[in-house]
Amino acid sequence: MRRRLLPALLVSALALAGCGDQAGPAGTTEDGKFEIVTAFYPLQFLSERIGGDVVSVTNLTKPGAEPHDLELTPRQVGDVADAGLAVYLKGFQPAVDEAIDLEAKDKGFDAASVVPLLPAGGADDHGHEHEEAEGGEDPHVWLDPVRLVTIGEKLAERLGQLDPAHAAGYTERAQALSTELTALNTEFADGLKTCDRRELVTSHTAFAYLAARYDLHQVGITGISPEAEPSPQRLAAVAREARETGTTTIYFETLVSPAVAETIAREVGAKTAVLDPLEGLVDSAGDYFTVMRQNLAALETGLGCKQ
Known part of the structure; x- marks a missing residue:
């Protein structure tokens, strides 16, 4: 950056x-x-x-x-x-x-x-090193609904300290949000429990928290930064792994060009689909829950999940 x-x-x-x-x-x-x-x-x-x-x-x-x-x-x-x-x-x-x-x-x-973070870069879930490993910590913590519950609770506490006249309301609304996020976590856990594949091939490694929470194996074409350009060697390595694992869907995100994902998809005969890291909201009619449920549907389809 x-x-x-x-x-x-x-x-x-x-x-x-x-x-x-x-x-x-x-x-x-x-x-x-x-x-x-x-x-x-x-x-x-x-x-x-x-x-x-x-x-x-x-x-x-x-x-x-x-x-x-x-x-x-x-x-x-x-x-x-x-x-x-x-x-x-x-x-x-x-x-x-x-x-x-x-x-x-x-x-x-x-x-x-206020929550433990995962390391950024270094290797994917199969131990394959990324050439652009950045070190440090992965910031995409909001893609884990369980961790987001904790962030919300701590935010309510801080708001209550700064604005004590409304502290009870902050706490009440945080608890209501926690209930919704807990239900969302259950939806993801149930929806991704039994799938034909657990390899999640993405245009960049924004989904480590989601993968860790629901026992998926993220394979990123690039690292944490969506602007990074993968080398020919990295493209070949991802394509090889996609073939070996029978990957049928390569995921790209909403705010970045799908060109790299499309390149891998053509190479292995797979489809492409959107997996939104929710860094910015594209559809003003939706919200966090809308997009996360769209992500769940895309994962269930692409990974061959069974209810």
């Missing part, structure tokens, strides 16, 4: 923050709602569901945009500075990390700090 340096933006951002017409205490809107800034869609989803109608949520990543290399405008840096809470996932978006470190360090909620 490219690092986005912010100092040139900060003077403009602080000027915007200082000349706003915001009323009421810092971190609240004119009508008294608690202001939350979120880094990308899954954290927006959590904040809106747990915050309810007593919060105002701003997402720094626009719908349908690829979030990995987000660049912040001066006004967005000002939004971070003005917010009552900035919800992010450290290590996923360098520009957001830097803005929070400089402008909202005491008001940041790092989702990566």
Whole structure:
């Protein structure tokens, strides 16, 4: 990932923050709602569901945009500075990390700090090394509904500390969301329990948490970064493994070109299908649950799962 340096933006951002017409205490809107800034869609989803109608949520990543290399405008840096809470996932978006470190360090909620993370890169589930192994930790934790329950609970606790007048409501809504996420986890566990294949061949390795939770074996054409270009050797290795395991579907994601997945699919005579890593919401009519259930249907079909 490219690092986005912010100092040139900060003077403009602080000027915007200082000349706003915001009323009421810092971190609240004119009508008294608690202001939350979120880094990308899954954290927006959590904040809106747990915050309810007593919060105002701003997402720094626009719908349908690829979030990995987000660049912040001066006004967005000002939004971070003005917010009552900035919800992010450290290590996923360098520009957001830097803005929070400089402008909202005491008001940041790092989702990566409240649940255990898996290592990034290195090898797929069969021990095959990726040439672009990045090290560090895999940020795609929201694709595990069980871990997302914990993040939601911790977010509700933090909101209750910052906005004690509405703490009971945050806790109640987090519990309701936990019930829904637990039911979703059961749907995935039941739907993927008995399948003809358990190899999950994806355009990049965004699905380690989902694979680990439901006993699938992720085989990524590229590593954590969707912008990485696989070498001919890596393409050949994935194609060979796809043939050996009888893979019939190669998955690509919504915000990245399907060209690499299509190349492997042609090579092995497989189909392609969408598996959405939910980094950004493409369909404004849907939400986290809609997309995750679409993912489950795609997996059940592509892996030959039986009810």
